[in-house]
Amino acid sequence: MRIEQHPILEFRRGRRITFTFDGRPIEAYEGETIAAALHAAGVRVLSRTRSGAPRGLFCAIGKCSSCLMTVDGIPNVKTCVTPVREGMVVQSQRGPGRLNPDFRPREREVRELRAEAVVVGAGPAGLAATRVLLRHGIKPIVFDENPHLGGQLIKQTHKFFGSRAERAGVRGFSIAEELLSEVEGEAEVLRQARVLGLYFEDGKRVLAVAHTDRLLLVEAEEIIVATGAEERFLLFPGNHLPGVYGAGAVQTLMNVYGVVPGKRALMVGAGNVGLIVSYQLLQAGVEVEAVVEAMPEIGGYHVHAAKIRRLGIPILTRHTVVRALGGERVEGAVIAQVDEKLSPIPGTEREVSVDLVCLATGLNPSTRLLEQAGARMAYVPELGGRVPLHTPHMETTLPGIYVAGDCAGIGEASTAMLEGELAALSLLSRRGLELGGEMEATRKSLEKLRLGPFGARPRAGKEKVFALMKGGSGG
Ligand SMILES: Cc1cc2nc3c(=O)[nH]c(=O)nc-3n(C[C@H](O)[C@H](O)[C@H](O)COP(=O)(O)OP(=O)(O)OC[C@H]3O[C@@H](n4cnc5c(N)ncnc54)[C@H](O)[C@@H]3O)c2cc1C
Ligand code: FES
Structure with a gap:
């Protein structure tokens, strides 16, 4: 399942190591995740629900809990x-994992x-x-899970x-490399550092961060x-089967770890x-069997659609996936035409032979920390769901807490x-730093970027958010 040749990427794999999965030795490379290594070894069923239904990878970025397993005695990893x-000992679990009463955890710092x-x-x-803060003499701590x-x-x-101006025409991973090269070594950047909590204690802003084996309690002036x-x-029936992935998970497996998620995709x-x-x-x-799209029109840029059509992949508008087939993992899928109300039209169902169903059906903002901290929120469909209210300068309703992206x-x-x-500029201006016209220039560039046809929806969403922020509503 490992990609040996790729037209763009070169996979530099780490040292070869061995760990066990349910008692069986698995070969892996240092630097890859447990789930990626198991996929490379052909393992799709990572755990089971209490009723015994198989569970596999879905998001691959730590957001959904579909991949929980017991690792070195610790459940729900x-x-x-x-x-x-x-030498890691990895075990599948049935339902929520429980600590073995004899387990003695290492004392956590x-x-x-x-x-x-x-x-x-x-x-x-x-x-x-971070880059802007550094430029103005502030060294933040950056956490990423x-x-x-x-x-x-x-x-x-x-x-x-x-x-x-924002690097269009450059490959995404090269933009990341550029940004990282300007930040790493200057700011303190901690990876595998999951921020679990954001709260106020005695009026101070505190973050609780699980960083590898440590718990960090960080009092921050601004966040x-x-x-x-x-x-x-x-x-849809069968959506729980291993082999139904979010599009981001498929990308992570292929483009970060060099592992293919299957042989034939819908x-x-x-x-x-x-x-x-x-x-x-x-x-x-x-192989890609087809792209199905419930709406009458393709939502993305036509240049991308033309590229895959040229390679013989049909794009079926007014079609959806009706069910995924298989007992332990995806062994096929059924697609069908949909009517104006997006309901499948009886008699149009067709079985397709795939081992992978990839969902690229939209994203929701990841706002848990802000909700937890008490930021005022609003449901704004144009922005993907519930979002924190914020000013045009990205200040939330919580003083000293900003949001971006x-x-x-x-x-x-x-x-x-x-x-x-x-x-970052708002944070600096709150501290009284003289910024010249930098803040207004950045705001104008952002507005200009949203003037294009793909910017109309987010622009309308942001206008709602700014109006709600000004009017003091939301919930
Ligand atoms: C297939 C695809 C193609 C795209 N193509 C383009 C394109 O051509 N042009 C373009 O402009 N955009 C494109 N985008 C969109 C773009 O990638 C996103 O809009 C952008 O990455 C959003 O940036 P962000 O920093 O807000 O979030 P992200 O890039 O998602 O970064 C968020 C980070 O926060 C970390 N994190 C989350 N929660 C926690 C926590 N609790 N503790 C610690 N860390 C946490 C995550 O690990 C992650 O690294 C594309 C997206 C996809 C999926
Ligand atoms: S949390 Fe691991 S697959 Fe989603």
Whole structure:
């Protein structure tokens, strides 16, 4: 299942190591996650529900809990973001895992820290914010829960659309490398550092961070939250089967770890993500049966659609997936035409032979931390769901807490970077730093970027958010 040759990527694998899965030795490479190594070894069923239904990988970025396993005696470990180690003992579990009463955990270190500024998330929004803070003499601590930094960018092998000033025409992973090179070594950047809690204690802003084996309690003067987004699930019989993946998970497996997710795919969704990931599947040597899209029109750029059509992949508009077939993993799927109400039309069902169903049906902002901290929220469909209210300068309703990127409303990497810069500039201006016209210039660049046809929806969403923020409503 490992990709040996790729037209764009070169996989530099780490040292060969061995771990055990349910008592069986598995070979892996240092630097890859447990779930990626198991996929490479052909293992799809990672655990089971209490009733015995198989569970497999879905998001591959630590957001959904579909990959929980018991690792070295500790239950409920997210194996999609936990790197393998020599001699590790990995076990599947049935339902929520429980600690064995004889298990003696290693004592966990609890460290208390203070920070001038904290950035949560090292995707394009968080890294762009960090870069601005550094430029103005502030060294933030940056936390990211993934073992690899750069957010969604690290798996984007295509040349980016968007604004030239925001690196359009450059491949996503190269933009991540550029941003990281400006930040690493200057700011303190901690990977595998999951921010679990954001709360106020005696009026102070505190973050609780699980960093490998330590718990960090960080008192921060100011915080920028740039936690990105999580994939939407789709309801259909068989959607629980291993082999039904979010598009981001498919990208992570292929483009970060060099592991193919299957042999033949059905792509659900013809927005930019569905079209781009279909092309990336083909580049990795995976066949694509078809792209199905429930709407009458393709949602993504026509240039991406033309590319995959040229390779003989049909894009079936007004079609959806009706069910995934199989007992232990996906062995096929049924697709059908849909009517105006998006309901499948009886008699149009057709079985397709695939071992992988890839869902590219949209993203929801990842806002858990802000909700927990008490930020005022609103449901704004144009921005992908519930979002924290914020000003045009990315201040939330919580003083000293800013937001940027997809967690403030689903957009693009180019807008995420500008929002990150704006959030950092707001933080600096709150401290009374003289910024000249930098803040207004950045805000104008962001507005300009949203003037294009793909910017109309997020623009309308942001206007709603700003109006609600001004009017003091939301909930
Ligand atoms: C297939 C595909 C193609 C795309 N193509 C383009 C394109 O051509 N042009 C373009 O402009 N955009 C494109 N995008 C969109 C772009 O990638 C995203 O809009 C952008 O990455 C959002 O940036 P972000 O920093 O807000 O979030 P992310 O990139 O998702 O980064 C968020 C980071 O936060 C971390 N995190 C989350 N929660 C926590 C926590 N609790 N603790 C610690 N860390 C946490 C995550 O690990 C992650 O690294 C594409 C997206 C996809 C999926
Ligand atoms: S949390 Fe690991 S697959 Fe979603």
